[in-house]
Amino acid sequence: MGRSSSFACLHLIIFFFILFLNLSFADEVSHDNESAPKSPACNNKFQLVKVKNWVNGVEAESAVGLSARFGSSLPRHADEALRMPAVLANPFNCCANSSSKLANSIALSKRGNCTFTTKAQVAQLGGAAGLLVINDNEDLYKMVCTENDTSLNITIPVVMIPKSAGQIMKDSLDAGGRVELLLYSPRQPVVDFSEIFLWLMAVGTIVCASIWGDFIACEQTDERYDQLGAPDTGAANKDDMEKEIVDINVKGAIIFVIMASAFLMLLYFFMSSWFIWLLIVLFCIGGIEGLHICSVMLISRICRDCAQKTMNLPVLGEVSILSTVVLLFSAAFGIFWAANQHASYAWVGQDILGICLMITVLQMARLPNIKVASVLLSCAFFYDIFWVFISPFIFHESVMIAVASGDNNGGEAIPMLLRIPRFFDPWGGYDMIGFGDILFPGLLVSFSYRFDRSNKKGILNGYFLWLVFGYGFGLLLTYLALYLMDGHGQPALLYLVPCTLGLIVILGYLRGELRNLWDYGKGPSTETSAEA
Numbered sequence: 387m388g389r390s391s392s393f394a395c396l397h398l399i400i401f402f403f404i405l406f407l408n409l410s411f412a413d414e415v416s417h418d419n420e421s422a423p424k425s426p427a428c429n430n431k432f433q434l435v436k437v438k439n440w441v442n443g444v445e446a447e448s449a450v451g452l453s454a455r456f457g458s459s460l461p462r463h464a465d466e467a468l469r470m471p472a473v474l475a476n477p478f479n480c481c482a483n484s485s486s487k488l489a490n491s492i493a494l495s496k497r498g499n500c501t502f503t504t505k506a507q508v509a510q511l512g513g514a515a516g517l518l519v520i521n522d523n524e525d526l527y528k529m530v531c532t533e534n535d536t537s538l539n540i541t542i543p544v545v546m547i548p549k550s551a552g553q554i555m556k557d558s559l560d561a562g563g564r565v566e567l568l569l570y571s572p573r574q575p576v577v578d579f580s581e582i583f584l585w586l587m588a589v590g591t592i593v594c595a596s597i598w599g600d601f602i603a604c605e606q607t608d609e610r611y612d613q614l615g616a617p618d619t620g621a622a623n624k625d626d627m628e629k630e631i632v633d634i635n636v637k638g639a640i641i642f643v644i645m646a647s648a649f650l651m652l653l654y655f656f657m658s659s660w661f662i663w664l665l666i667v668l669f670c671i672g673g674i675e676g677l678h679i680c681s682v683m684l685i686s687r688i689c690r691d692c693a694q695k696t697m698n699l700p701v702l703g704e705v706s707i708l709s710t711v712v713l714l715f716s717a718a719f720g721i722f723w724a725a726n727q728h729a730s731y732a733w734v735g736q737d738i739l740g741i742c743l744m745i746t747v748l749q750m751a752r753l754p755n756i757k758v759a760s761v762l763l764s765c766a767f768f769y770d771i772f773w774v775f776i777s778p779f780i781f782h783e784s785v786m787i788a789v790a791s792g793d794n795n796g797g798e799a800i801p802m803l804l805r806i807p808r809f810f811d812p813w814g815g816y817d818m819i820g821f822g823d824i825l826f827p828g829l830l831v832s833f834s835y836r837f838d839r840s841n842k843k844g845i846l847n848g849y850f851l852w853l854v855f856g857y858g859f860g861l862l863l864t865y866l867a868l869y870l871m872d873g874h875g876q877p878a879l880l881y882l883v884p885c886t887l888g889l890i891v892i893l894g895y896l897r898g899e900l901r902n903l904w905d906y907g908k909g910p911s912t913e914t915s916a917e918a
Contacts, residue, residue, distance in 0.1 A: 473494065521548055838850050
């Protein structure tokens, strides 16, 4: 009971941290069409630009820039663009006529103090075929027009690039080298295969978590929070397991959303590297334990005799050989991910740990009926909308998206989300979905499965299959909104709550079972009630 209770408490802490960080569905790369002052010659949409460059004939790493609101547009394909030499403007801020020969070249300048339209006009008068502005930092600043720029006649492309990429080009030119540039702006695909994989991962996680207890965890391995100990099929172990299941109640659901908002504000204003690492450690602990539990159950389901083999260890006494080996592997896997979390392949480990963790916590925390589900999901619905859509009017940026992307912590992102690279997008980036957008609806879908089982309902006349379809359809609506909003982060619960909670309420009403769903589980229960 001691070790079992410790694991239960640990998972509760991690579970609440995950739901506090209900990060929104987002696309890490977007084409920004934000409005800006317009004039007859200042009506371009901002476009991401590929900046290919060669130093002394050797191709260097390409940079990503952002086009201006004014100037000529860029070709969509590299083979349609011209490869031209780069020349440093003199003066370098390009605020006065340049003494450098800019004809038939792309001028490089720093941001400086004059307007961007002034720089472009100076470069154009010098005969430049384009202007590349090097920003003072790694951000891409939007080059717009002023209200006085009503008669612009800028016919060259103007692009801004980050400081690091521009500094390499400048240093090469200062050293007497030759730099050549090729600018083009490829289109972002409407649908990427990564979106399909992310959809399958989210839906699959909920389905697996719902049916896990009946189809994966057999009786011989039903020891979810005491895996290291020797097998025990007695009644005491079963009672311990039942005591670890937590029913969320109405009061707890309301308090939870209030605490989640306070915690999100804390992350937004006081995020620091040590706090990020605390969350990473918590994620690793939960992910390692989740991977351990899921792996042992799966192996034991395939080979039931494997879990029965034990050995004696100092201090620990008799332990399961299978569980010990899997625990060591899980710990090594989690530590390796933490040490390489910025590598290009780190998303695989993060998704594996995250999925196993979510399956585990959905076995432990659950909704007792539709009454609690309505309170929790309705509060989460408005919580998500406020912190994504309304918070920018108060804090000048979306608090939820800023925390999710790590914008207020030097780009260090919190790992409480599933992510997958955009494999066929020329701009790269990741599609991602927060754990909360899986766990909140997952609690309801898991309830529908338990309700169908206890009432001996079939696939079609039950609720589970319809809610899985509803959740999947809600994710598709989120993708559609993401596309229509040019890749800006979306509050996924805005679409998922009506497609799950709304669906089960409508089905229950039409079938005359809404009262039963609303009051389900109000009788005596051996499970623990928790105020989130």
